[in-house]
Amino acid sequence: MxxxxxxxxxxxxxxxxxxALNVTxxxxxxxxxxxxxxxxxxxxxxxxxxxxxxVDVEDVRRVTDEFILRELRLSTASSEQYAAMSDIYGxxxxxxxxxxxxxxxxxKMDSIHTSLASLSVDxxxxxxxxxxxxxxxxxxxxxxxxxxxxxxxxxxADNHIASEIETVNSAxxxxxxxxxxxxxxxxxxxxxxxxxxxxxQAMAEISEIxxxxxxxxxxxxxxxITNAGQQLLDFTPRQLVYTPAASVTSETxxxxxxxxxYDEVTQTTATTxxxxxxxxxxxxxxxxxxxxxxELPGLASQIGALAGATAEHLNAVHNANIxxxxxxxxxxxxxxxxxxxxxGFTGEATFYSFDANNDIVASYTVDFDAVGTVSMTDVINxxxxxxxxxxxxxxxxxxxxxxxxxxxxxxIEQSSTDPALRAGKGFSHFFGMNDLVEASVQTNFDTGLAPxxxxxxxxxxxxxxxxxxxxxxxxxxxDFGVIGGTVQDIVDELNANLxxxxxxxxxxxxxxxxxxxxGYENYNLNVSSDTSDRGGTGLTFSxxxxxxxxxxxxxxxxxxxxxxxxxSPMTMAxxxxxxxxxxxxxxxxxxxxxxxxxxxSATNSFGTLGGLPGSNVTLTEYASQILAKSGLDAARSxxxxxxxxxxxGVLKDKLLESSGVNMDEELANLxxxxxxxxxxARVITTARDMYDVLLNIA
Numbered sequence: 001m002x003x004x005x006x007x008x009x010x011x012x013x014x015x016x017x018x019x020a021l022n023v024t025x026x027x028x029x030x031x032x033x034x035x036x037x038x039x040x041x042x043x044x045x046x047x048x049x050x051x052x053x054x055v056d057v058e059d060v061r062r063v064t065d066e067f068i069l070r071e072l073r074l075s076t077a078s079s080e081q082y083a084a085m086s087d088i089y090g091x092x093x094x095x096x097x098x099x100x101x102x103x104x105x106x107x108k109m110d111s112i113h114t115s116l117a118s119l120s121v122d123x124x125x126x127x128x129x130x131x132x133x134x135x136x137x138x139x140x141x142x143x144x145x146x147x148x149x150x151x152x153x154x155x156x157a158d159n160h161i162a163s164e165i166e167t168v169n170s171a172x173x174x175x176x177x178x179x180x181x182x183x184x185x186x187x188x189x190x191x192x193x194x195x196x197x198x199x200x201q202a203m204a205e206i207s208e209i210x211x212x213x214x215x216x217x218x219x220x221x222x223x224x225i226t227n228a229g230q231q232l233l234d235f236t237p238r239q240l241v242y243t244p245a246a247s248v249t250s251e252t253x254x255x256x257x258x259x260x261x262y263d264e265v266t267q268t269t270a271t272t273x274x275x276x277x278x279x280x281x282x283x284x285x286x287x288x289x290x291x292x293x294x295e296l297p298g299l300a301s302q303i304g305a306l307a308g309a310t311a312e313h314l315n316a317v318h319n320a321n322i323x324x325x326x327x328x329x330x331x332x333x334x335x336x337x338x339x340x341x342x343x344g345f346t347g348e349a350t351f352y353s354f355d356a357n358n359d360i361v362a363s364y365t366v367d368f369d370a371v372g373t374v375s376m377t378d379v380i381n382x383x384x385x386x387x388x389x390x391x392x393x394x395x396x397x398x399x400x401x402x403x404x405x406x407x408x409x410x411x412i413e414q415s416s417t418d419p420a421l422r423a424g425k426g427f428s429h430f431f432g433m434n435d436l437v438e439a440s441v442q443t444n445f446d447t448g449l450a451p452x453x454x455x456x457x458x459x460x461x462x463x464x465x466x467x468x469x470x471x472x473x474x475x476x477x478x479d480f481g482v483i484g485g486t487v488q489d490i491v492d493e494l495n496a497n498l499x500x501x502x503x504x505x506x507x508x509x510x511x512x513x514x515x516x517x518x519g520y521e522n523y524n525l526n527v528s529s530d531t532s533d534r535g536g537t538g539l540t541f542s543x544x545x546x547x548x549x550x551x552x553x554x555x556x557x558x559x560x561x562x563x564x565x566x567x568s569p570m571t572m573a574x575x576x577x578x579x580x581x582x583x584x585x586x587x588x589x590x591x592x593x594x595x596x597x598x599x600x601s602a603t604n605s606f607g608t609l610g611g612l613p614g615s616n617v618t619l620t621e622y623a624s625q626i627l628a629k630s631g632l633d634a635a636r637s638x639x640x641x642x643x644x645x646x647x648x649g650v651l652k653d654k655l656l657e658s659s660g661v662n663m664d665e666e667l668a669n670l671x672x673x674x675x676x677x678x679x680x681a682r683v684i685t686t687a688r689d690m691y692d693v694l695l696n697i698a
Contacts, residue, residue, distance in 0.1 A: 006687040007687040009053065009680075010054075010680045010681070010684035011054070013677075013679070013683065014684070016056060016057050017680060020669075021670065021673045021674065023041050024673060026039065027039060028661070028670075030661065031663060035201040035204060036661070037659040038062075038660060038661050038662075039062055042061050044056050044057075059191070060191040062197070062659075063658060064200075064658065072655055073212060073213075075644055076207050076648045077210060078282045080208045081282050081290075081644075082638075082640040083287065084284040084286075084288050085291055085295070086641050088295075089291075089633060089638075092153060092299070092634065096146070096627055099624065104623075105139075105146075105303070105627060106620060106624050108139040109310075109623045112135045113597075113599065115134075116132050117597045117600070119590075120597045132596075136437060137560060137566065139307075139310065140437065146556070147554075147556050150299060150303075151250065153296055154248045154252075154291075157288040157291050158292055160288045161242065164284060165240045165242050165285075171202045172206070172233055173239075175224060178198055179221035182195045182196060182219070183218075196220075208283065209285050210226060210276075210286070211227035211281050212226060212232065226280065226281075228280075228281060229279075236261060237264075238259050238260060238261060238262060240260070240276060242255060242258070250300065250550045250554055251550050253470075254293070256469070257275060257277050258272075258273075258276070259274045259276050275470065277469035277470055278467075280469075290468075293470070293522075297549075297553070298609065298611055299610055300553045301552055302612055304553040305555070305609055305622075306619065306622055308443040308444065309622070311555070312443055313602060314437050315429060315436055315437060317599065318435065318573050318592075319433060320595065321576055322412075324589070325408070325409055326352075326409030327434075328408060330428070331433070332398045334398050334538065335397050335430065336537050337394065337397055338376075339377040340377065341376050341453075342376075343375065343376050343378075344423075344448045346420065346421055346422075347369065348365055348420055349368075349415065349420035350413050351366070351401070352410065352411045352584075353388070353403055353407035354408065354410070354585065355407060355409075357582075358585040361405070363387075366382060369418075380393070387405070388405035397539050398431070412433060412434075423446035423447060424509050425448075436561060436572070436573075437559065438558075438559075441551065441554045442546065443555050445512075445546035449506070451486065451487050451488035451506050452488065454487075455480065455485060455486060456535040457480040457532045457534050458480055459530075460479045460532065461530045461541045462528045463478065463494075463527055464528055465502065465524075466523065466524055467522065468522040478494075478497075488506070491506055491512065494512070494514075502515060502520060502523065503515045511545065526549050527542040527549075530542045575587070575592055611633075612626065
């Protein structure tokens with residue numbers, strides 16, 4: 001070996017070990033840096049003319065395990081999904097309160113039953129009536145408050161979605177720029193480890209928000225896709241576009257998150273028509289979406305159903321009894337019933353008019369089974385013929401009863417042996433003649449219509465069958481002037497448009513029921529437009545059958561005791577007619593109060609709502625089920641978050657074992673490289689001395 005070769009070996013050795021020392025010092029300096037991957041120097045021999053001519057640094061290699069890194073990103077996404085859900089559930093549990101407390105839904109329901117039981121002891125006491133009405137009102141206030149707060153939590157989740165989309169967009173653009181820098185450095189043969197660290201940090205930021213995977217696309221650049229395969233970055237970056245809702249109600253339709261192509265020159269986006277929502281399987285974004293679109297609306301529906309059933313039970317009893325003194329008139333709500341409709345009732349009901357002494361002036365019993373299939377007009381005429389013209393009147397779907405012929409009060413009572421019923425409701429209850437509580441929407445949609453009855457609707461209704469991520473499975477319009485004229489024709493039209501996702505049917509009580517097929521459990525019907533009108537009553541198809549997102553949620557909105565009764569508790573209907581007595585109505589009659597007391601054990605059939613299975617239970621039991629399910633869901637989210645977080649921790653530790661900086665190892669390397677550097681310097685010194693000797697000989 002020539003002296004030049006010896007000198008060259010020494011020089012290259014010094015340069016190579018100097019670079020190794022630099023890499024080692026960088027590793028030591030970044031021992032606490034989050035996301036930093038250890039770097040190692042790969043040496044290669046310099047060969048000239050078949051002879052070794054020193055050493056060169058072939059590569060400064062970044063040490064990492066791509067498999068573990070990929071799994072860590074996915075497990076982080078899963079952990080953050082449940083962390084987001086737990087965040088909302090935690091706030092929800094605070095709103096719902098302790099199930100055992102008097103302030104909870106179950107506590108409010110228990111208070112209603114307790115006060116109604118006390119009412120039966122002495123119905124003449126105004127304070128007992130006031131207490132009962134106050135407890136009912138308190139339940140309504142609590143149900144309405146919860147609905148308002150649930151919508152506020154949905155808005156909060158929506159705001160999180162908008163904020164995190166901005167974070168993802170920024171990270172995607174950073175990765176795109178880093179890809180270009182890494183590719184350029186790779187082509188130039190320069191180290192890329194530090195740039196790759198920054199790129200991984202940006203991807204870690206995204207992986208907390210959404211589940212992502214990567215694949216190589218040349219020159220050490222990577223493409224980013226969702227776990228389901230939707231492209232977020234290749235050679236062209238994508239940007240997520242979303243506009244949060246200005247306000248949130250039960251009927252709010254949220255925009256989908258759009259994946260748009262980004263133009264780097266104009267810094268604008270072009271739509272691809274591809275939504276992101278259905279592609280997400282993890283990340284905090286998935287958690288916020290699930291809470292906003294599925295979990296919170298499900299809970300709101302359960303509370304709405306509880307409020308609706310409570311209203312129906314209370315109204316059923318109140319309509320079956322009469323106030324003392326009886327009111328001069330009774331006014332029902334719009335049922336959509338028109339004068340030409342068949343009455344649809346079975347059994348018997350008696351219509352009374354009373355004088356100022358609460359004695360019977362006149363009465364008439366209608367045996368609906370005996371009169372057969374006749375119209376509401378015929379029934380009205382029959383009663384008016386006995387009690388006086390104008391006693392009963394039907395206008396705009398609402399029935400009224402007014403005292404005529406010198407009478408000062410009116411009342412309606414069911415037969416105790418064969419009560420008049422339509423859709424399972426008494427005559428007064430069906431028309432809402434003497435309701436105790438009201439809400440912003442109807443609390444029951446049993447119309448009493450049979451499949452062969454005329455639907456009598458005009459106009460159109462536009463319906464969308466929407467999935468939990470905003471996807472529209474079907475969007476169709478029913479033109480009531482074009483389809484057949486029966487209720488069954490409406491059901492057939494619904495089924496023709498819903499396809500395999502759901503089945504519409506009409507129940508024995510005349511309600512239209514939508515049953516989702518397997519795999520479409522969280523799909524809902526949204527009424528985007530409704531210009532229909534039943535027989536000129538002003539009642540739309542969606543309002544009459546409770547079709548749309550607001551049902552049954554809004555049954556607890558503005559839930560309140562009727563204003564006139566709340567202001568005057570003694571007008572609460574608690575008496576029943578004693579036809580043989582005088583007076584026929586007595587203020588001390590507690591039979592109506594006993595009926596109210598019996599509501600504590602009365603059961604109601606609840607359908608499956610928001611993941612809560614259908615059941616036939618009391619109101620208090622259903623309230624308990626709502627709170628129990630919410631608590632279990634919260635605990636489940638917390639448990640899953642802890643499990644996924646633990647898995648992510650294990651994977652992170654595994655990753656650190658291979659890519660993390662080990663101080664002992666680095667200090668050992670520091671000594672090795674230092675000694676090697678010194679040895680290379682000694683080689684150069686030796687070569688120089690040999691040159692000096694050679695030159696002195698010359």
